[in-house]
Amino acid sequence: MTITQSDLAAVRSAVGLVTDPEYPDLTIKQLGILEDVVIDASSIRVDLVPTILGCPALSTIEKDVKLAARKLGHEVVVRFCRAPVWTPDRISPDARQILANEYTIAITPRSGRTQCPVCGARSMEKRSDVGPTACRSVHWCPECRNPIEVVRAREIKVQ
Amino acid sequence: MEKFEDFLDAGGVVEPNDAMPESYRNAVFRFIELHANSEYMGGLTERDWIPKAPGLHRKLTALAKTQDEIGHAHLLYMIAADLQIKTREEMMIDLLEGRTHFHNVFHYRVHSWTDQIAVAYLVDAAALASQQAVFRNCSYGPYKRILRRVIAEEGFHMRNGEEMMLLMAHGTRTQHEMMQESINRWWLPAVQLFGPDSRPSDELLRWHIKSERNEVLRDRYVQKFVPQLLGGGFTVPDPGLRKDPVDGKWKISEIDWEPLKKTMRNGGPDSARRIADARTAWQNADWVRKALDSSSEVYA
Numbered sequence: 436m437t438i439t440q441s442d443l444a445a446v447r448s449a450v451g452l453v454t455d456p457e458y459p460d461l462t463i464k465q466l467g468i469l470e471d472v473v474i475d476a477s478s479i480r481v482d483l484v485p486t487i488l489g490c491p492a493l494s495t496i497e498k499d500v501k502l503a504a505r506k507l508g509h510e511v512v513v514r515f516c517r518a519p520v521w522t523p524d525r526i527s528p529d530a531r532q533i534l535a536n537e538y539t540i541a542i543t544p545r546s547g548r549t550q551c552p553v554c555g556a557r558s559m560e561k562r563s564d565v566g567p568t569a570c571r572s573v574h575w576c577p578e579c580r581n582p583i584e585v586v587r588a589r590e591i592k593v594q
Numbered sequence: 595m596e597k598f599e600d601f602l603d604a605g606g607v608v609e610p611n612d613a614m615p616e617s618y619r620n621a622v623f624r625f626i627e628l629h630a631n632s633e634y635m636g637g638l639t640e641r642d643w644i645p646k647a648p649g650l651h652r653k654l655t656a657l658a659k660t661q662d663e664i665g666h667a668h669l670l671y672m673i674a675a676d677l678q679i680k681t682r683e684e685m686m687i688d689l690l691e692g693r694t695h696f697h698n699v700f701h702y703r704v705h706s707w708t709d710q711i712a713v714a715y716l717v718d719a720a721a722l723a724s725q726q727a728v729f730r731n732c733s734y735g736p737y738k739r740i741l742r743r744v745i746a747e748e749g750f751h752m753r754n755g756e757e758m759m760l761l762m763a764h765g766t767r768t769q770h771e772m773m774q775e776s777i778n779r780w781w782l783p784a785v786q787l788f789g790p791d792s793r794p795s796d797e798l799l800r801w802h803i804k805s806e807r808n809e810v811l812r813d814r815y816v817q818k819f820v821p822q823l824l825g826g827g828f829t830v831p832d833p834g835l836r837k838d839p840v841d842g843k844w845k846i847s848e849i850d851w852e853p854l855k856k857t858m859r860n861g862g863p864d865s866a867r868r869i870a871d872a873r874t875a876w877q878n879a880d881w882v883r884k885a886l887d888s889s890s891e892v893y894a
């Protein structure tokens with residue numbers, strides 16, 4: 436069976452709607468986990484970028500991606516990429532809003548101090564490098580007195 | 595107090611910087627401390643299964659779940675300590691000395707891998723249902739925010755438990771039998787997790803710390819899990835279980851709450867060993883706490 440461009444587009448949009456196993460109102464596309472959907476030899480391949488190596492949700496995401504494609508009649512190959520590296524920059528602006536408003540999760544900015552999603556203060560104190568998940572650290576906002584989880588940014592050395 | 599209760603009834607949310615009656619502060623504190631203790635003790639149980647879980651994938655899951663539970667405990671202890679009734683250290687010491695409590699389900703021995711699956715499938719689901727009911731209109735802001743994430747993460751645990759249970763349901767005869775034995779051990783503790791029927795005067799309900807009565811949650815759980823277990827080819831360990839011919843709902847036998855009361859006072863079958871184990875973990879990590887506390891002096 437030859438894969439047409441419209442097949443590819445259909446799979447791409449279906450796979451983009453697969454949601455995160457822990458956050459059902461966020462898609463893997465919004466979170467920047469979906470890198471690309473391409474034709475590889477005679478099949479469709481979905482490239483995913485894990486937020487963190489050893490993430491326990493990867494096999495669930497893989498299963499959900501395959502299922503979404505199967506519903507359109509396509510069997511896809513899922514590949515977890517080592518490059519590019521996932522960074523919080525890959526999270527879309529609308530997903531950032533949902534993370535902040537719904538889940539009180541902040542994102543480390545490129546520069547400057549992280550803002551508290553509850554009260555907007557920029558005086559949070561880090562309490563732990565990792566929290567309930569390996570991709571977030573735990574901070575304390577002394578202004579509104581809430582514990583805030585912050586999506587960790589990995590430092591990328593520019594060669 | 596009347597004004598405060600009107601505020602809560604109108605859906606008001608209390609923040610740490612707001613004034614609140616001392617009795618409310620105490621009730622919120624006790625509730626969060628119990629939840630934090632339970633997450634912590636649950637994390638230690640999960641930890642025991644990291645080396646024993648079959649295969650790398652299951653080990654990874656056990657590792658991640660341990661991190662989840664300990665992480666939840668950390669967040670909950672932070673907001674509990676912020677209520678300024680006890681420090682985090684005081685809460686830990688009280689727990690390790692057996693002076694405070696944790697959920698009934700962590701007072702029993704986990705005998706086998708299928709027991710661990712039963713805990714993930716039956717117990718985590720019960721815990722999730724009760725947390726969802728607290729979240730729905732919880733009046734204490736910081737707790738509600740943490741619950742939002744706890745629920746999201748526990749949902750993932752439950753999916754995992756369901757997946758493992760189905761694997762056993764469709765596995766070999768031995769696997770199926772082992773799973774049934776574990777269901778027999780864990781069904782009642784899971785159903786009891788919701789506690790006895792709520793008293794009409796329950797202040798947790800009146801102050802919107804909880805939003806649903808214990809018996810309502812328990813019944814909803816029974817309606818969902820009895821058909822699931824039967825569908826998996828298992829039996830429910832309750833000789834009095836029946837389907838009501840009038841409303842078509844599953845009815846379970848009358849529960850004797852006396853053993854639960856004893857269990858909740860840390861007198862359950864495995865309470866002493868679990869608390870001793872937690873104490874050892876705390877002592878073994880003493881050097882880590884000391885190193886972290888002195889790091890600012892050493893590296894300043």
